[in-house]
Amino acid sequence: MPEPILQMRSITKRFPGVLALSDVDLVVARGAIHAICGENGAGKSTLMKVLSGVYPHGSYEGEIVFDGRTVEFSNIRHSEAAGIVIIHQELALIPELSIAENIFLGNENTRRGVIDWDATNHRAIELMARVGLSENPLTPVKHLGIGKQQLVEIAKALSKDVKLLILDEPTAALNDDDSAHLLDLLKGLQGKGITSIMISHKLNEIERVSDAITIIRDGRTIETLDVRAGDVDEDRIIRGMVGRDLDHRFPDHEPEIGDVLFELEDWRVSHPDDHSRVVIKDANLTVRSGEIVGIAGLMGAGRTELARSVFGRSYGSRHAGRLRLEGRELVLRSVHDAIRAGIAYVSEDRKGLGLNLLDDIKTSVTAAGLDRLRRGVAVDEREEVVVAESYRRSFNIKAPSVTVGVGKLSGGNQQKVVLSKWLYTEPRLLILDEPTRGIDVGAKFEIYGIIQALAKQGKGVLVISSELPELLGLCDRIYTLAEGVITHEFTREDASQEGLMRHMTADAR
Structure with missing residues (x-):
């Protein structure tokens, strides 16, 4: 059996008052598409941030072996130099810059200390062709749809001689056609020897493209499933994710x-x-x-x-x-x-339009109904806490208190906060x-x-x-x-x- 490209051994990561990862193990075969599944807050993104140096060596326990050697990344530039590139769910593109500028941002083509724009644009065209993007490289990224912006991110990764590509919820905001194109692209990159790790909640997509699936629950490795061996379907994945069968995907309702x-x-x-x-x-x-x-x-x-x-x-x-x-x-x-x-409206863009990620839970829950808390010209802060706490408990928002920032919550818990905000308006x-x-x-x-x-x-x-x-x-x-x-x-x-x-x-x- 060939040596795996990645082994993460006994990874443990703590935050104040929270054990985010506990003795997590992950083995990824060279040239594979390896999926990581788990509920929101299970630790998937945290594990990938450990791998990519977002959480540097010394801030976690355990060992990472990549491409045959033990690695200790101190930041994301070190992991990229080794060939590991992560594409986060929130894309790291600058809207006002062109496609070519975004692809080589921080990795510029220079000659005698000056950016070589001819080389930059020609190289960008080559990389764009590899991901199926036919736009003019001078087009500002803000004029592209989210699906094409994802392709720019992948082209950016390919410009760095990527060996291991990590994608966090790559199709969450894409329509069916863009999702299918992205998944076909991953298979194409696999044919050229690039290994991929994909975090996704879309189990049908995972089942379609992945060779293996590692399931994480409550910060622990539950199991790794070999998709190629068969007997892996959505129900099997769900059972590992939630620890129980979901015979009914919807609660009984009359x-x-x-x-x-x-x-x-x-x-x-x-x-x-x-x-x-x-x-x-x-x-x-x-x-x-x-x-x-x-x-x-x-x-x-x-x-x-x-x-x-x-x-x-x-x-x-x-x-x-x-x-x-x-x-x-x-x-x-x-x-x-x-x-x-x-009338209340819960936007599809909970991070951009539904929440201010700098606010805490109590501020977010009461934001649309502040008139109900007004006492003269001031807000009754004690009542604000009482209201937010009642929603935290009744909606099972997983946070130790209502003073926790909503930006630190998982997607599911953020959505519960948004629902709470609008329900408070009755x-x-x-x-x-x-x-x-x-x-x-x-x-x-x-x-x-x-x-x-x-x-x-x-x-x-x-x-x-x-x-x-x-x-x-x-x-x-x-x-x-x-x-x-x-x-x-x-x-x-x-x-x-x-x-x-x-x-x-x-x-x-």
């Missing part, structure tokens, strides 16, 4: 659906910059009290644009049509108007945009339970999701959206993945 709560009638929205371009075209939908309603559509169909336009016109221009809540027509000119009317209609994106199966189960409990309270819930099984398992009714047009309405009994996809791809003209 809906108690009442009268129409929310109505959208002939809703029409133009693009915020190009007023002649209609983004949402005469949409009609309803949500009843106690009902969970889904919106299914491909990327670019207008799902988020629809949700944000309803939420106080926070997207678009030239809004036309009617909104009604509990039979009363609403005129919403701002987000503040929407909150006061009883909405009648809750709009959830990709509520479980980037969240492990255990945390998903908890969030599904929270959503169902809200419906049980008589609230209306509108869910946007790219995962069709999620909509089918969670929703009482589902609307399909294509090119800004609602193309069909499904009941729970009539809905299927094939039927949804047929109407999601329908010609909406």
Whole structure:
């Protein structure tokens, strides 16, 4: 058997009051695609930060053997010099710089101390071709979609003679086509001798491309599965991740659906910059009290644009049509108007729009409902702690106190904080945009339970999701959206993945 390219032995990493990793072992075969799975907070990203020198030697216990020798990286530049490159979930690109500039940032092509721009651009074109990116190398990165930005990051890694490529949730924000392209690229790089480690919650993708899967739970290595040997499926992976079978991916739920709560009638929205371009075209939908309603559509169909336009016109221009809540027509000119009317919106971008990562839990939970804590001109800080603590306990937010910064929480716990923030406003209609994106199966189960409990309270819930099984398992009714047009309405009994996809791809003209 050939020598593995990587061995991590008895890795233990402590933070104040937290044992993040405990005697973790990881062995990666040379030339393999090796997946690491685990619930949010299990220690996956921490382990990769130890490997790449983000957490330097001396800040952890244990031994790392890479490419046949023991290594002690003191920073990320040392690990990159050895051939280890990590691509974090939050991409490290500078939007205003060109593709070529980003690829060689910190690794510039110079001649006599001056950047050689001809060499830089020609070399960038070569690297871009390797990852299937055909843009002009002078294009600013801010003009690229997230899928192409991922390819720029990989091209950047290839410029450093990478031997081991680490990708942390590489497809979390990608649509199906971009995800498939990225996974095919990993297989292509594997054919050229590059080893990859991939952290992902998308178990179907892991099952498709990986040769082996290491499962980490609560900071400990549980097992490593050999995918090539067979008998590895999603249920097997889940059992290792959560320590139990998830025979049902969704909590049991008996809906108690009442009268129409929310109505959208002939809703029409133009693009915020190009007023002649209609983004949402005469949409009609309803949500009843106690009902969970889904919106299914491909990327670019207008799902988020629809949700944000309803939420106080926070997207678009030239809004036309009617909104009604509990039979009363609403005129919403701002987000503040929407909150006061009883509408809440959980954004798909929890880190960019849902949270300020510099805030603590208590500040985040009460941010949208500060008027309820106001005593004269000041905020009742004692009551703020009481409110946040009640949500921390009831939603099982894994943190020792509400003074912990939300930036230190796992994705699943951050999403619970966002939900808490909006539920504190006591909405009648809750709009959830990709509520479980980037969240492990255990945390998903908890969030599904929270959503169902809200419906049980008589609230209306509108869910946007790219995962069709999620909509089918969670929703009482589902609307399909294509090119800004609602193309069909499904009941729970009539809905299927094939039927949804047929109407999601329908010609909406």
